[in-house]
Amino acid sequence: MAELQIQKLVKRYGDFHAVRDVSLTVADGEFLVLLGPSGCGKTTTLRMVAGFIEPTAGQVRLGGTDITSLPPWKRNAGMVFQSYALFPHLTVAQNVAFGLEMRKAARPEIDKRVEETLALVRLEGYGGRLPRQLSGGQQQRVALARALAIHPDVLLLDEPLSNLDAKLRQEVRVEIRELQQRMGLTTVMVTHDQEEALTMADRLVVMSEGSVRQVGSQRDLYERPADRFVAGFVGRSTFLDGTVEAPGRFRTDGGLSLTCAGGQVSNGGGKASLSLRPERLEVAAAPMAGLDNCLPGTVEFVSYLGAMIDIHVRLSPADRLVVQIANREGGFTPDVGQTVHVGWRASAGQVFNK
């Protein structure tokens, strides 16, 4: 295992910037997740680390060595592909042994390592099967075992769970994460699934349009999103559009004057958004005391999600919010058309320039 450094990495296709000036450091044993919508450059970044794509500019360093110009077969990076990319004509054991054979290991050593690695992913006794005789989850584990068998300096996971069904995905997430921690693997994973990213990562990198928007822990991204995009992409946000009147004062397009967190300097009357977490909002039949903002509104839509209930409340003709409340027994559940009061503390919201 080793530390991975990505320095000022750029990939251009003609006029199109797939990756713009991305710099990241993944510490030895750290699990870093690149999170973003499709086309944000996360996969291109991962493939440049793997060596499948040549960067237009920048450097990739692994364990202190510059590997930017090394072909993939000289990089010692274990990769798990979205499609698993198992060799369909080889057995499970032969798949796992492939990388070791390339490293000219001795037969007894290869056999021993294959057995160990298959045990690691709980596939003892499956060595003689062909990939097509396995379930999706088992194939995924073979792909992982194949990448781990070579004792890679860095493990690269390209949307490794997206072909599994929802239930299995939750199990495998934990499994991969535990394995990664136990083995101290330096890992980079690419995903567009924020729940997956949040459960697995030590640190997350949110990307959009080829650039890094924010790097940080789950808590950093959730509590202090760097911009409107991150606020909308990590966790849920509900937005009120308007302008910053004065520090700590936000006026919505619908004319509501709200108290917002201080420190946000007015941007000269430019367009801004007040971003709120639906689960940090409170709703009640009567006005609530002790909150910085409390406004009356009409319930327009209610969606019942089981553990949670989403309530869409119109505060003014131009302003609508989503409030999420826990579905507690005997809790307050308003009906469509009912007048309710929505309140929150100033610290629950964040203002972003548009």
Place this chain on the structure above:
Amino acid sequence: MSLVVDKPKGRGLTASALLAPATIFIVISLFAPLGILFRYSLNDFVPQTKTMVEALTTVQYVKFFTDPYYVSALLTTVKVALISSISCLILGFPLAYVLARMQSRFKPLLIIAIVLPLFVGNSVRAAGWMVVFGNKGFVNASLMGLGLIHQSIEIMFTEKAVIIGIIAVDLPFMVLSLQSVIEGIDRAVEEAAFSLGAPPATMFRRVLWPLALPGILGGMILTFILAMNAYATPFLLGGPTFKMMAPVIYNEFTQKTNWPFGAAVAFILMAVTLSLTLVANLLIQRRSTR
């Protein structure tokens, strides 16, 4: 694939009704003539009157295998077919690979370009080759004009010319057969091999080649059969002294009107083609399952 489908009643009947026309056509157009031809090949022939005499004899087959002229025609045919189908594989694989991995919107156009030569009939094309490769043809005239050679190179009416001609005809079949199989191989599988430490040549040997084997086999069989039965190309480019099987058969039927012998030669060609194909198939399949 194991798919259990509940069969509604009458579907079997519909299926047979749909299969019947093709089946009947094949029986009438292929098996009936073959049967009659096979019967002819066991008949006797009177050269003086040029007539076929009803008999049950293997004399035609014996004649073929005891006359060095015919045996050498068979050996030449097999040799030319092997060389040309192997050449098609070597020339066609890179082309098929690039085509299969291409994501350009011009890809359909390129596939048409590969097939385009087939729009020109074999004899027309062979006639074109005659103009290009003749002693005073385009190639020789150009080379002599440039002063690169002083005597014209003999290409026309040689085995070389025939092989070049057959490759040109068969290459599209090889490329298409390979391309369709390579397209079905996940690109990520190649990348997986790279990331596990396999350089390109090793990746090709351990991953691409075994996975492309069905296409390689299909292309080889197709081009081999086409080359074994080539008529216009050897006839026009090989010249009067060059002998391959298909022109020999044509000659027996039309020039010598020796139907029994022509039929026997036709059956020998078919049997040799079929058995070589089967043997190759078995050998390769055994190797790949090992």
